[in-house]
Amino acid sequence: MQQRIIVVDDRVYRPAGWWTPTVHALLEYLHGVGFTCVPKPFGVVDGTEVLGFIQGESGAVGWQRAVPEAGLRSLARLLRDYHQAVAGFVAPDGACWALSDRPAQSGEVICHGDFGPWNVIWDGLRPVGLVDFDFAQPGDALDDAAYALEYLAPFRDDAHAMRWQGFTAPPDRVRRIELFAEEYGMATGEGLVEAVIRRQQLTGRNVRALAERGLEPQRSWVADGFCDELASRVQWSKDNRALFTSRTCVRSQGDSPSPA
Known part of the structure; x- marks a missing residue:
């Protein structure tokens, strides 16, 4: 998606969508069952979702x-x-x-x-x-x-x-x-x-x-x-x-x- 993503320390900040609360419920569930290679959700603040950062290489x-x-x-x-x-x-x-x-x-x-x-x-x-x-x-x-x-x-x-x-x-x-x-x-x-x-x-x-x-x-x-x-x-x-x-x-x- 075309959006500004910012990483600060161990947190990722990206624009939230109407679907974000549901996705965060999904991510929380996955962590709860031990599938922890997905971002940890930390909520939505002023239209920005906050996620845990996963170290490694991504993108291209x-x-x-x-x-x-x-x-x-x-x-x-x-x-x-x-x-x-x-x-x-x-x-x-x-x-x-x-x-x-x-x-x-x-x-x-x-x-x-x-x-x-x-x-x-x-x-x-x-x-x-x-x-x-x-x-x-x-x-x-x-x-x-x-x-x-x-x-x-x-x-x-x-x-x-x-x-x-x-x-x-x-x-x-x-x-x-x-x-x-x-x-x-x-x-x-x-x-x-x-x-x-x-x-x-x-x-x-x-x-x-x-x-x-x-x-x-x-x-x-x-x-x-x-x-x-x-x-x-x-x-x-x-x-x-x-x-x-x-x-x-x-x-x-x-x-x-x-x-x-």
């Missing part, structure tokens, strides 16, 4: 950490552990998420909603923290896995993967999906490609929904035509399904020297 460096298989596996384990920890959470009365006000249904969890390597705190190839729960909401745990795999497989062409995501060679997307599924604990990776495409479509709808509520940067993204880019990503994934199902297909169709 996460892309390079996710390239080696060890980093990929560790992310899958982190997501699995989060989903197991959050399974018993019951949102307080009047809970409001950024993208939903409804309670979780049977079989659903509170998805992180933005589970990518940039929102992980790293110590080498080991995740030590998971941050930015602004887009948490009730949903199928598979949605979180699919969101992560869009970037971890990745569902981008080779030029983009090597220029922007830290890959030094075209990624073996089939193997990376299989490794993620195995480490997460899925019986099979079957259906994950279609799940990623559905999640990409949901991302477009979410961006529009947040823009309609005046949230930045989503409002500017919509005004600048970014939703067309999101739609093109969906189409690329549909056109290149073979990349994710057959190891005989090494290069991305439509690869070019410039990023997607």
Whole structure:
């Protein structure tokens, strides 16, 4: 999210949203059940949420950490552990998420909603923290896995993967999906490609929904035509399904020297 974040000693100060009290209840619950690699919530003061600081590396460096298989596996384990920890959470009365006000249904969890390597705190190839729960909401745990795999497989062409995501060679997307599924604990990776495409479509709808509520940067993204880019990503994934199902297909169709 586009916002000013300040770190002072062991506290993080960032703008609060209408969803922040519910997210703080979630974070408090996670600490209570022993999942302590999320920020400790310290409340909201004058429109600013206060969180505990987690030491480590985050942001853009996460892309390079996710390239080696060890980093990929560790992310899958982190997501699995989060989903197991959050399974018993019951949102307080009047809970409001950024993208939903409804309670979780049977079989659903509170998805992180933005589970990518940039929102992980790293110590080498080991995740030590998971941050930015602004887009948490009730949903199928598979949605979180699919969101992560869009970037971890990745569902981008080779030029983009090597220029922007830290890959030094075209990624073996089939193997990376299989490794993620195995480490997460899925019986099979079957259906994950279609799940990623559905999640990409949901991302477009979410961006529009947040823009309609005046949230930045989503409002500017919509005004600048970014939703067309999101739609093109969906189409690329549909056109290149073979990349994710057959190891005989090494290069991305439509690869070019410039990023997607």
